[in-house]
Amino acid sequence: MTRKSAPKMTRDALFDLRWRRGLRSLTGPLTRLYGDDPTLVTRLREMLKSASDARPADLAELDLRRDLDPDWFLSSDMVGYVFYIDRFCGTVDRVPAHIPYLKSLGVSYAHMMPCLMPRPEPSDGGYAVMDYRRLNPALGTMDQLEATCRSLRAAGISPCIDMVLNHTAMEHDWAEKARAGDPFYRDFYLMYPDRTLPDAYEATLTEVFPDQAPGNFTWDDDADAWVWTTFNTYQWDLNWANPEVFLAILDTMLFLVNRGVEVLRLDAVAFMWKRMGTTCQNLPEVHDILQLLAQAMRIAAPGTLHKAEAIVAPGDLVPYLGRGMAAGKASHLAYHNSLMVQFWSSLAARDTRLMRHVLSHHFPDRFARAGWATYLRCHDDIGWAITEEDTAHVPPMSGPGHRAFLADWYNGTFPASFSRGADFQVNEETGDRRTNGTLASLAGLEAARQWGDAEAENAAIARILMGHALIASYGGMPLLYMGDEIGMTNDLSYLDDPAKAVDGRWMQRPEMDWDTALHPEGAAARILTGIRHIMDRRRAVPQLSAEVPTRIATHPDRALLIFERAADDTPMICVFNFTGSVREVTPWSLGLDPARAYRDALAGAPLTLTKSLILVPAYAALWLIPDRALVDHAGA
Ligand code: GLC
Numbered sequence: 001m002t003r004k005s006a007p008k009m010t011r012d013a014l015f016d017l018r019w020r021r022g023l024r025s026l027t028g029p030l031t032r033l034y035g036d037d038p039t040l041v042t043r044l045r046e047m048l049k050s051a052s053d054a055r056p057a058d059l060a061e062l063d064l065r066r067d068l069d070p071d072w073f074l075s076s077d078m079v080g081y082v083f084y085i086d087r088f089c090g091t092v093d094r095v096p097a098h099i100p101y102l103k104s105l106g107v108s109y110a111h112m113m114p115c116l117m118p119r120p121e122p123s124d125g126g127y128a129v130m131d132y133r134r135l136n137p138a139l140g141t142m143d144q145l146e147a148t149c150r151s152l153r154a155a156g157i158s159p160c161i162d163m164v165l166n167h168t169a170m171e172h173d174w175a176e177k178a179r180a181g182d183p184f185y186r187d188f189y190l191m192y193p194d195r196t197l198p199d200a201y202e203a204t205l206t207e208v209f210p211d212q213a214p215g216n217f218t219w220d221d222d223a224d225a226w227v228w229t230t231f232n233t234y235q236w237d238l239n240w241a242n243p244e245v246f247l248a249i250l251d252t253m254l255f256l257v258n259r260g261v262e263v264l265r266l267d268a269v270a271f272m273w274k275r276m277g278t279t280c281q282n283l284p285e286v287h288d289i290l291q292l293l294a295q296a297m298r299i300a301a302p303g304t305l306h307k308a309e310a311i312v313a314p315g316d317l318v319p320y321l322g323r324g325m326a327a328g329k330a331s332h333l334a335y336h337n338s339l340m341v342q343f344w345s346s347l348a349a350r351d352t353r354l355m356r357h358v359l360s361h362h363f364p365d366r367f368a369r370a371g372w373a374t375y376l377r378c379h380d381d382i383g384w385a386i387t388e389e390d391t392a393h394v395p396p397m398s399g400p401g402h403r404a405f406l407a408d409w410y411n412g413t414f415p416a417s418f419s420r421g422a423d424f425q426v427n428e429e430t431g432d433r434r435t436n437g438t439l440a441s442l443a444g445l446e447a448a449r450q451w452g453d454a455e456a457e458n459a460a461i462a463r464i465l466m467g468h469a470l471i472a473s474y475g476g477m478p479l480l481y482m483g484d485e486i487g488m489t490n491d492l493s494y495l496d497d498p499a500k501a502v503d504g505r506w507m508q509r510p511e512m513d514w515d516t517a518l519h520p521e522g523a524a525a526r527i528l529t530g531i532r533h534i535m536d537r538r539r540a541v542p543q544l545s546a547e548v549p550t551r552i553a554t555h556p557d558r559a560l561l562i563f564e565r566a567a568d569d570t571p572m573i574c575v576f577n578f579t580g581s582v583r584e585v586t587p588w589s590l591g592l593d594p595a596r597a598y599r600d601a602l603a604g605a606p607l608t609l610t611k612s613l614i615l616v617p618a619y620a621a622l623w624l625i626p627d628r629a630l631v632d633h634a635g636a
Contacts, residue, residue, distance in 0.1 A: 011060070015052045015299070018067075019045060022299040025329045029288035034243040043247060048300040051254035055301060059260065062153075062303040073109075073158075073305055073332060073477065074371045074546035077539045080109040080160075082378065083482035084125075085139045087511045092140035096151035101517065103155060105485060106535035109477065110152055111160040111265060113379060115139050119169035119234060121499035125379065125509070127162070127267060128169035128235045132252045142259060149260030160263035160307065163253055166271045167235040170220070170227075174248070175236050179223045187242050190228035190274065192217070198226045204277055210427045212502050230271050230280075240272045240289055250296055257297070263305040266290070266331065269320070270310040282316040290320070291329050307333035307373060313385050314338040314362040321370040328368035336372040338362065339474060341385055343376060343467055344442065345402070346578040348409040348417075352561040354386070354402070357393045360552035365566070371546030372476025376467045377439040377484055379509050381424040382410070384434065400431060407433040410442055418444035418456065420490065424504045436504045439464060440487040445523060449489075459580055461487070461523055462619035465530040466576055469602060469621030472538040473565070473574045475550040485531045486516045486524040534602065541601050543572040543625065553591060559583050560616065562590060572601065575614075575622040583616040590614065590624070597627040 026044075034040055055063070066072055081102055085092050092115065102110060114126025117134040126136065135142050149159040168175055177185035192198055198217040205216050208231055217226040218233040228237040238245050253264055273285035290308060297304050308320040308331035317338060322330035342355035384406050388399035408414040410421040421437025440446065444460030464487065471478040494506030516524045538544050543565040553562040559579040565572040573590050577583050587609070592598060598607040602623040607614065616622060 011053070014064075015049055018052075018299045018302065019048065022295050025295040026292060028325070029292045033241075033285060033288050033292070034246070037243070040243055040247075044250075044296065047247065047251055047254070048296060051251075051258060051300040054258055056258065056260075058150075058153075059258065059301070059303060062262075063301060066303045070302075070369060071547060074369075076541055076544035077106075078108050078477040079106045079472075079535050079538070080111060080373065080477050080479040081105060081107040081482065082111040082113065082375075082479050083512070084113040084379075084509060085115055087509060088482055089512070091138075091144075092135065092148050093144045095148045099151065099155045099157065102157060105480060105532060106539060107480070108156055109158045109160060109263065111162075111263070111479070114162045114164075115145070116161070119171045122232070122234070122503075123169065124232050124235060125503075125505070127164055128167075128232065129164050130169040130171040131173070132163070133255055145261075146259045149262070153260065153262070158262040158305070159260065160265055160305075161256065161261050162267050163249075163256065163264040164267040165238070165249060166268035167229070167231060167237045170234045170236050172236075179220065184244070186223075188239055188245055188248070189236050190239050191223060191225035193225055195226065198228075200276060201274070201280070204279055206279055206281075207427070209425060210429075211425050228274070231268070237271065237274075240285070241274075246289065246292065250293060253293065253297065254300055257301045257304045262303060263307055263333075265307045265309055266293070267309050269308050270312050270316070282310070282312055282319075287319050287326060287330060290331050291322075291326050294331055295329055305332040307331060307335075309335055311335065311337045311380070311383060311385070313387055314358050314390070315387070318363060321367045321372075323364075328370065330370065332370050333373045333477065334370075335378075336374050336474070336476060337383075337385060339372070339471070340375055340377075341382065343470060344382065344410065345384075345386065345406055346561065347443075347463060348406055348414075348419075349402075350579045351394075351558045352576075352578050353394045353558050354390060354397065355561055356552050356554065358390050359563075361390070361393075365549035365551050366475065366547060372474070373479050374471035374474050374476045375479040375481065376471060377442070377481045377508060378479070379481070379505060381434040381436050381505055384432075404431070404433075407435055410435045410437065412447070418447050418460065420446040420450075422490075422504055422507065436490075436507050438488055438490055438508045438510070439467070439481065439484040440527075441490045443467070445487050446489040457523055459619060461526050461530070462617075464527055465534065466578075466619045466621045468531050468534050469574075469623070470561075470576055472534050473544055473572075473621075473623060474563070475544075475548070475565070476546050478535070478538070480531065482512055483510055485528050486513060486520055487527045488513060488516075537602050537604065537623070541572065541623065541625070543567040543570065555585070555589060557583055557585060560585070564591065570626050573622075573624040575616055575620075575624065577616045577618060577620050580618045582618060584610075584613045585616060586612070587614060592624065593626065598624045599627045601625045 116129045117131035118126045119128045119130045152159045174188045213232045218229040270281045273283040274280040320334040346352045346355045384403040391397040391399045409417045410419045420441040421435045424434040424436045426433045443463040448456035490507045491510035494500040500506045520528045549566040551564045561576040
């Protein structure tokens with residue numbers, strides 16, 4: 001018998017297999033959203049096939065690798081870095097020069113903030129896109145983006161960019177045609193001849209920017225209609241009930257990933273579907289759309305990840321990562337804004353009970369083929385997404401009371417507050433206030449400097465590092481937000497720019513301070529070294545992979561957040577002290593096994609006891625792991 005070599009699979013055959021695999025997850029949502037329409041399925045297949053055919057060879061190979069290892073992004077060596085290209089290094093072609101810096105932080109994922117062609121200012125920080133197929137000319141060209149993606153990939157860094165799904169700029173070609181009366185494109189948006197329907201919808205809608213863009217509809221003279229505009233008046237909501245919108249956006253996404261983008265951050269997805277009588281957020285159809293996009297992408301470009309940006313209440317967040325029938329089929333990543341909110345809440349309250357309740361009550365201990373993007377700060381404000389239902393578990397705390405406390409604490413007006421943030425979008429009607437400020441300013445570094453108080457500075461640094469240890473170990477991919485790693489404080493220069501002055505979020509979007517980043521001293525050096533250390537340790541600990549369940553523990557000391565990363569034979573116990581005083585705990589109260597020796601994988605040292613107690617210093621984090629070597633040695 002002669003040995004035959006394995007048949008080589010052609011691209012066509014591979015596509016057929018992926019299509020058949022994908023169809024199982026596409027048919028349900030496609031039919032629910034758009035009815036039983038065989039021509040839609042045919043058009044979808046054709047679009048995916050031509051994108052797959054056009055996929056460059058290196059990306060086709062990446063697809064194959066990731067198809068064989070679809071959980072690659074859940075590993076503990078994933079660390080993200082988020083930056084505005086202009087504020088980081090000017091133009092996109094200069095990004096590769098900073099790869100060594102990114103690598104020094106352990107970064108394996110780089111989110112370049114909105115970089116597609118925006119409308120002329122104001123453009124909501126680039127989230128009002130008028131052409132998805134062109135780079136913002138101020139940042140470079142699409143070819144340069146492609147080259148930068150290639151360099152990042154070669155360095156083991158997955159490039160991510162924003163894809164705004166909920167709206168386009170009112171100057172987008174589709175909107176221009178809609179305005180000119182083209183019925184095909186008018187149906188891309190939500191337009192109403194008079195206030196009847198807008199008023200009926202408004203009865204249950206909330207406002208995203210009550211200060212700068214009140215209401216959810218904007219009159220457009222040329223279109224002769226009220227246009228749905230959830231965000232700013234110049235951001236026109238797309239009509240996702242129209243399958244042509246689905247196809248047009250998917251086609252755009254395929255274009256971008258074929259240019260070498262590996263991760264698409266899907267912006268403002270919670271708002272994509274509208275239904276009268278609801279808040280028009282988080283509706284089930286949104287999850288069908290996201291599954292459809294993810295599964296279509298998995299057919300044509302399975303190397304790609306989707307990250308959902310849904311900054312919503314804890315109870316609404318989980319479906320974005322797939323639940324029930326959609327498990328493993330929704331977006332791969334989603335922002336854990338509840339973890340972020342609860343970090344700040346526990347710090348101000350010096351009490352982790354609400355955090356423990358929210359994290360254990362609302363979230364599963366892990367997801368199938370999906371994980372959190374964990375973070376402390378980003379370019380947006382912090383919305384205090386704390387519900388009455390949750391505060392009821394921590395009497396006498398109340399929802400409105402605690403939200404007001406947090407806004408006051410973080411704008412610095414609450415007595416003894418260490419924070420220097422600012423209110424954002426104060427809503428007189430609802431009493432709602434959100435908060436701006438950089439991580440360092442919110443965590444106390446700015447105040448410590450004003451006071452000239454070295455101890456306060458130590459505390460601020462410890463808070464920043466404890467927070468990073470938290471996002472590095474909770475489960476998911478930690479995101480470092482540019483400048484946080486060197487403790488950059490609020491930047492008020494935006495007030496001098498009329499296009500930015502109305503939007504306080506610019507205070508947390510400073511220009512990168514390279515002098516400090518490359519030659520750090522004092523607090524900046526301690527923060528940078530600390531964060532590098534944390535990310536380094538994270539990589540070395542397989543228990544921190546997002547596939548390992550995260551279980552919140554109870555403990556009598558409310559200062560402490562404790563969770564277990566429940567790896568079968570070597571579970572890890574993570575402990576965080578949210579107060580400025582040393583806590584003393586017994587090993588058994590942490591669930592440690594008295595027969596085993598432990599070490600602190602974060603400090604890289606054996607765990608030592610003081611009078612049979614574990615001391616948890618102010619704002620410290622411990623990653624306790626059974627010291628197998630010691631136990632084995634004793635048993636031998
Ligand atoms: C997202 C962005 C935010 C933007 C909004 C509208 O929430 O993070 O910056 O204003 O979407 O596009």
